[in-house]
Amino acid sequence: MELVKKQRAKNWLADMRKMGVVSPENQKWSNADWFPRAIAAGIKKMALVVPSSTLAQMSVDSIMGQVKGTDLETAYFDNV
Structure with a gap:
């Protein structure tokens, strides 16, 4: 998050194509x-x-x- 703050980033690209199943513990941490x-x-x-x-x-x-109900806008894509 330091780099996000330093660069004043407003957008985030998450390439999850090779991601596996996320454990309930890690889902909880994410949220x-x-x-x-x-x-x-x-x-x-x-x-x-x-x-x-x-x-x-x-x-x-x-x-x-x-994440719904926050100010974060999300969009989903099949490729980069």
Whole structure:
């Protein structure tokens, strides 16, 4: 997050094509720790390149479902 603050980044690209299933513990950490810090650091928009694995996609859906209701705009893509 230091680089996000230093560069005043507003956008984040998450290439998740090779990502596997995210454990419930890591999903919880993402929602309770990572996303609040990213938003506080200034991230306004997030582009997600979705994983090829259906199970990994379900992990992403679960995580991103918790982000709804924040000011973070998200968009999903199949490739970069």
